[in-house]
Amino acid sequence: MAHYIIDAFAMIGMSYIMGFLFYGFYRQFNARVQRRWGPSVFQNFFDNMKFLFKTETIIHGPMFFFGPMIIFAGAVTTVLFVPYLKDSNWLQGFSHSGNLILIIYLLVVGPLGNALAVGSSGNPFGVMGVTRGLTRLMGLEVPFLLGLALVMVQHETASVHAIMAAQTDFAHWNLMTNPIAFIVMILPFMASQHASPFDVVGAPVEVYAGPRVEFSGRLLGVLMTQNMMMTVAKLVLIADLFLGGATTIWALIAKTFALFLLTAAVSTSFPRLRTEQTVDFFWKIPLGLGVIGVIATVWFPWS
């Protein structure tokens, strides 16, 4: 029991620290691409703490308060069901009680809970943002899960542990053995991290209407915290599935950072898409590739 508790707190703490450092790096990276100095790497930590220390927070009824709590619980549950390390007793959380499909569904539990809070705030701009988010989800989930399903078919299991264990060395990484699955799911994966060019849902600075329009003070701090943790959980999941997992913490940081760098590079390079353009894009390019992948790897006998 004590093992579980220490392990859980280690995973949560690690996700949080990696989360704000990664986002801080992203802001630095973005600034340098735009020939600016940019803020400190710890800027996201400062922002988050500032919000958590706000002295005033307005709420619109009990459901509005519980929404951020639900999304936070969803994020922590996701973190605890993703195995962080391979062949280790530590940083496993409750991942033996779950599987890949469960994790994918856990990723959306929180945002849907928060959608209730947004609705109960009574601000129509917030609900517009939620609808945009659900629409984007509809677009990205199909190719995302199809890419992961190709991996599940390849290994004939939905267990993240088993998929990780099967990737023994670099040549057996799913990135190498099943590159088409990686290509199919990588863009939807970026969208699921709210990365540009698919970030019209939140659009933190410039679009008034978004799910967060009514959240303020400490509730906003909770939302920021869970977002950083969720990002790390998703990165670790993809590293587990495609980059062979990690046996040490340093390898884990290196692999997730490589994935994050890819996301950041795409984010800084492309202009933002509208919601329906996003959906249409996902249903044409990644899903089309996915169909080709299914035909090539599942239907035909040479595979």
Added chain:
Amino acid sequence: MNLITKLLFLGLSFTPAATFFTWDGAVAWSLLNGITLSFDLTPLSAFFMLLLAIGAPLIAVPMLREKSDESAYALYALLLLGMQLLLLAGDFIGFFIGWEMMTWSSYLLLLRSPRTDLEGAQSYILFNLVSAFLLLAGMLFLYSITDDFRIQAVDGLLTADKLVLFVLFGLAFLIKVGALPLHLWVPRSYDQAPDLFSAFLSALMSKMGIYGLMILPLLFPDGFNEISGQIFNGPVAGYVLAWIGIITATIATFKAISQEDMKRLLAYSSIAQVGYIVTALGVGSSLAIGGALFQALVHTLVKLLLFITIAGIILQTGHRRFIDLGQLISRMPISFFGVLIGIIGLAGMPPLPGFAAKYLMYVGLIEAHWLLLLAAMILASTASFVYCYKLIYGPFLGHANSPEAKTATEAPWQYLIPQIILMGMLVALGIFPGWAIDVLIDPVLIGLNMTPIGTPAWNVLATSYGGYDGVAVMGVFATVFVLITVLFLLVRGNMHRAASPYDLSFCGEVPTADTPLHYGAGMGRELRRVPLIGWILRHTTTGFYAGLTRQTQAAAGMIGTLYGSNPQTWLLLAVLIFAVTLTIQSVTGA
């Protein structure tokens, strides 16, 4: 007198439960010419009898609130009798009698609603009669080949005969489950029926179509393999059935999103959910059949819960459109939780059992390597989040949009009791998915001669592709939720509730009661900008049938031009052909 009638009716609603618990041994009753009617409770029919046993009393309780209506009670009695007959029947004669009783009594019940119009009633009876006639044709065809009416494995049939049987029975049952494009009667009747009867239609009667479809593997013991061979790791017939199911699910989901009426939205969502079951039946592996049964169970519970809750809202406010409701969360909190639990089950979110059903079906599809079907199913189930959100946002969140919504009170206790029971059942099933597998689903699978799914413990759902632990998921989520809430409240800092619902950041403007702040009806309208969804929503099934008629007429017209307008021309043609035939025959010496 009134009270006695009501009590009698309540007792009557327990008859399926009584049948379920007290039935032992088969009953055979010889009819003329050596044909015997046989009745028995097989594991498969016991599963569906259980659904009926759960659903009937839960719908009867809120019905007791209304003025006692003897003729409606009598029709309900007939309906329950018909459905039990149908489930117990061991041969097609009993099955058909039950089917007809169910059809007619439900039709008469539908007619008793003041909202039913001619179109709704006609489409209901026409589609259901076609279904019944197809069933009749199928059973007579079966009798003409095998001299037997019993529902049992048929072997030694020609492939063509099997195909004919499969198509006749399949179409009959697909009409009942409302597969596209045979679903026209579903949204109309679910919408127009009395509010509580809609729950019965959606939760229980649609399951009879599923029961029928599950008889098909009984008739063809080798699954669907032998009907027309195999393709992509599975039977062709199953593949077609699965695509029918998933296209139904996808299109019905998008239609549901665009509805502005709560009951119509639920009707389309029923079509979509039953579409998943059809897909899983098409896969036909034991995992997928298990998933189909689980989904049937969850869908029954969820639709009972949602329709009863919505009936309560309609009773209290008199409104059924999203645009007329809003902000009932503070006035009808229990109903809010009812709809909340309902949509979590409907959307298939962990930790409620909707996820267990989805999980089994997904794994079934992955195991069969039918990934394109999987992608389509993911599309449908992700899109269902939008209508689920609309269903809870429209009535409960946002701003109240009508005087009735501003003053409504919680639904009467007769409505709340079934809701609370159903919520408890759903949560318990979500924590213990292995229990449902072990106790409810595995016996059916064994009865169908399939490998049971099996479970190591009641809180675990285990498959060959890995599983999950319901207690762990629920436990971790609840623990973190409680911890973070407590922590949040302990940290210093003020939190105060907005003094007015109009204290919104509204670009510096001050919204008032006249500002249109409720987004209920418009939600999902912008989805039309996505090309595929826009295309689907611009086309209707009525339009499809009209187009079919047009094309048929055009084709007939084209064939008509082959014949000249002058009768003498084709008289001459006939004589010539006759002469040529005669000549050829005489030349070849036949």
Added chain:
Amino acid sequence: MYHNEHCEGFQCEQQQLEAALAQSGNELGALDRLMAWFRQRSLFVLAYGTGCGAIEMRPLMTSRFDAERFGIIGAATPRQADVLVISGYLAIKTLKRVIRSYEQMQAPKYVIGLGSCTINGGMYWDSYNTIKQLDHYIPVDMYVNGCMPRPEALIEGFVALQQRIAAGTPSGFERYRANIDWYKANQRRVLGDNMPPDYTYDWYHAGGVA
């Protein structure tokens, strides 16, 4: 790049002011100092582009002057913002929206008045429909004068504000809460019956704690 080594004119006065302020925060507890430090390091700005001063906000945020290196970044809605920048003259019609937005921000919150118009009306000193002195209506924490002040001056103002926050000096929102009746009376004098609704502030009367 702008270097903060020399001062001239108002900047010197400002520096003297800040030097005095920097010493006044020593009585804060450790946690309060930490909180104040986080607060000053992260300022979300609601830029209210009321007048021509709005034109100076864009270069402030973009590559040339890069306010993000001080932790200053734009916010979409008043709920998320810490700093309200009033950039230029305020027409009476706009004042109502400004008050509404300010009251919807969550404490601790600060106001920066940008340009001479917010101080004394500037070139609109005799206009019939602009207000002349912003801090009669909402509490201003920092003025940046000039017509127009350049982005460097604005950054100067932000940095001065950050020092005040770090020192824990009582800020405008506390003044507003304590003197709400005076502010409301002033607002009523120019707005007449066209006041923003009172539900955003009337809980201040209950001791400012709710």
